[in-house]
Every structure is written in C-alpha cells, then in structure tokens.
Amino acid sequence: MTRVPSLYSSQSLALRYFTLSVALFGVMIVFGLIAATKYIHPGFLAQPLPFSMAKIMHIDVLVLWLLTAFMGSLFWLLPSEFKRDLVGMRAANVVFWLFCITIAAVAATFLFVQYGPGTDKTLWLVNQGRKYVEEPRWAAIVVAIGIAVFVYNIVGTAIAVKRITGVTWVIILNLIPLFGLYMLAFPAMTNMAVDQYWWWWLVHFWVEATWEVLIGSIVALVLMRVMNTSRNVVETWLYIEVALVLATGVLGIGHHYFWMGAPKYWLGIGGFFSALEPLPLLGMVIHAVYDAGEHKMTNQPAFYWTMLEAFGNFIGAGVWGFMITLPQINLFAHGTQWTASHGHLAFWGAYGCGVIAVIYLAVQEAGGYAQIGGRAWKWAFGLLNVGMYGMGGSLLIAGMAQAFYERAIGGSTFNAFVAAQQTPWFVEGIWMRWVFGLLFAAGYAILASNLIAISRRSRVAAAAPATLAVEGAGTR
C-alpha cells in the first residue's frame, strides 16, 4: 500500500539536493565521455572545448555531485536522529539556490571564458588554478559560506535538542575538518612545493579522511533503516571503522608526496600507512556479508548499492590502491592512467555506490512505499558497474603501458611520453575505456529515469492514494 508521508522541510530540501546531485552526475558523465573521446580523436571539439577544460568539468563536477549528495543525505536522515526539523532551513534553502546559480555561473565561465591573463582578476573571476578546486575565488567564497550554513544547520539543531546520538557526534566532529580543510583552497602560494603540500592536505584529507567518515556515518544511518540493524551495533562498528580509517588514511597522505619536494622519510611513512588501508576495508567486507545474511531488507536497490559500497571500496581503494602504493611502484605509476583507474574505482566504490543507496532510500520514504524493487534498477546497477569496472580495467592496462614504456624504460622524457601513448596497449586500453564509458552512460540513463519514475509515482499517489494503493504502483 502506498501512503505518502509528510516531510520535514529539511527532507524537502534533501530531495532538491538529490535532484541536483543526479543531474550533476549526468553532467560529469557527459564531460568524461568528451574527454575520453579526445584521447581517441584529439581534434574532437578542440576549438570550443580544450581537453583541459573537459577534464576540469569532469573532475570538479565529480566533487560536486558527491558533495551535494552528502548534503542531501544528511538533510534527509538527520531529522529522524534529532526527532525534529533542522534549524536555519530558510538560510539552507537560500544556500541551495545560491549553489545552483554558482555552479551554473562557474560552468559558463569554464566553458566560454576558460582562461585569463594570470592576474588577480583571473584568480577572482576565472580560475584559481588548483586541481579539483579550480572554481574562481568568488565561487569558493560562496561554497565556504554554504558549508558554514550547513554546519550551523546540524550543530544548531544538536544544541537546540540537547540530545546527540553517537552517529551525530561523529558527523558533527567531522564537519569541523570538512569545513576547515576547504579553507586550504584559498591561499595562493608562489612556492610550488609548499602550495602542493597544502593542496594535498585539502584533496587527500577530504577524500581519505573526512569524506570516509561522512559516508561511514551516512551508511550507518542507512543500515538502521534498510536492515533494521540495532543502533548499538551500528555505532560501535562506526567508531571502529572511523578509528581504523583515520589511523591508516591520515599518515597515508605521504603516498602523494613523491613528486613535490617533501622530505624523503614521507616515502616510507606514506607507503606503510596507505598499504595498511585494505585491512579495515576487509573488515567492512566481512560486515557487509554478515549483514546480508542476518537482516531482512525492504529496499532492494538501497541494499545492493550499500553492499557494493563495501566491496567496491575494497576493490577500488584496497586492491587498486595496494598495487601502486609502495614507494618502488608509486615512483613509476603516480600520475599515469593507472592512478586514474584507481581514482575511478575508489571514488565509485567508496562514495558513488553509498550515495545512490541513500537516494533510493529517500525516494522510497518520500513516496511512502513499503517495499521498493522492480527490474529497471537492476539494469542500471548492472550497466553502471560493468561500465565502471570495465573503465577501471581498461585504464589499468593503458596506465601499466604508460608506466612501463614512458617511466620505467623511457625515463619520463617527452619522447617517451609520446611513444608510450602510441603503443597498442595504451591505444586499445583508451578505446576500451570509451566503450565501457558508453555502457556506464547507458546505466546512468536508466538509473535517472528509474528514480524519476518512482518519484513521479509517489507524486501521483499523493494526489490519488486510494487508486494507486489498489494498483500497488511502485511497490513489489
């Protein structure tokens, strides 16, 4: 039976964030495909959109679709934790529209302006020039204000209710470095080594510390809803996971320090701690197997995407990361398509799968469905994963060829760079990445249409619940 529940205002906002996130996911794929096509036909759209701009759009929108999904997830899940709506929702709604306008304005700048003369004006209005945080400074300030309001929404609510659960403690403590590290997007240092050092703090600690903790907390809340796992179990496991991830991830930052002039001891420290990272991920796999066997589910897609989050994290971050993290290997593999392969699989496993699970949970709860299932999500699940793991495998082959011919044999000269790009291993790997990219895009199209269809059915159900209850729309 379909009964459409009333939503907290923060949950209504969450649905808007999820809509934005899914749209950005699509934009990321479009620019990924354009960049992949440029590897095969370098002249493709060369004049209006250079490769560097397509790449910027691809990776910056990657950060945005995940970040907006994280925000949507917390706006959706936290009212149940606090037993009330979040505070400051008027400001939060303003921030949402500010984000939309800013994203559109920055995208237009990247697509139509692209470059400036390298003055302060360029920094403020065109591009800050640091990978992943290229947005011009005015936009970075809007993002910082938006995150500050988001922190206020959560911390202010916790103060208002005077009751904080273990999961919300973890989320609140994690928001401090999440906001603080973003401040590292602002300094414009003239010393490249110092600039890279702090830039890695922002990128690495967001991805391998604060985001890991955030997705761990979100998945903990999802597990309680999808599988009725007890709070005591979820919170205890979350503390262990956070401790292990931070213990390995924080000093693991050293594995990025090979190319930027940091002291040599970082080679050993970074290699050692990042090589430990698969171990807590293995624990997560065991937990996923245990949960899959022990609990009943009411939301098939959310369940399978949550399970895949554990396995995908182990494969992408654990296995692919372990291949290249020891200093002797990293010296050759760092910055090749091999690391692109690791990046694709790790982001997908650690974050992409988790946020898709939450979006399915949200559309189920928003529509008031007792169960959610069907065939479309299975096609999306299959195509997205075949596409992603196919892309990861193809880039791995291309990256190995690059590391072997360009770095290990050719000594990283420009001639070796060009020669490596012409080897059959590299060329065929890049072609296969493009093919699997198309499969991934097809999976995305089905995913988006499935989510839209479920949301539409729930809207119709709100208008005429009695009719649809008889038809059982949206439920399986």
Next chain:
Amino acid sequence: MTPMGFVVDAIGLGFFALFGGAYGLLYAASELRGERRLGYLAIASYAAQSAVLLAVVTLSALGPIWKVFLIGSGIAYYFIPRVTLRYLKNLHASGEIHS
C-alpha cells in the same frame, strides 16, 4: 628493479590484496551459511594469497622492510575475517539484548 620486474611486482601486490579479500568474503559466507564448500574455497583463496606472497618475497626487488611488512600483512589477512566475524556475532548478540 627492472622495468618488467616493477610491473610484475605491482600485479603481484594487486593479486595479494584481491585473494585476501576473496578469502575474507568466502570465509564469512561459509561460516554464516554453514557450507563446507565455501570454506574450502576460502582456504584455497588464502593459499593463493600465500603463494603470491611467497613469490613476491622471494623474487621481487622490493626492499627487505617492505617484504617483512608484506609477511605481516599476510598473517593479518588470515586473522581479520575470523576476529571480525567473532566480534560481529558478539556485538549483534549484545546489541539485540540492549535494543
């Protein structure tokens, strides 16, 4: 380290982690389902991981410290699924009592 040696080492390290994950997955599944066949597959996965470890330790040009680290990792891989599963069972048992 030769160019080919570095590629082979990297592939070996990937399989080392992959077989470790397969062992953990199959061990947990065999314990939870009580299926002996899965248990054998888990043992086979750990044996494959150990074989890869042996090959990397004896044949690769990695430094001795990294080889010791890998041996320690290999031992940890053996115990993590067992300890984690036992802990989870206890945790769920006490969680169900408290909740």
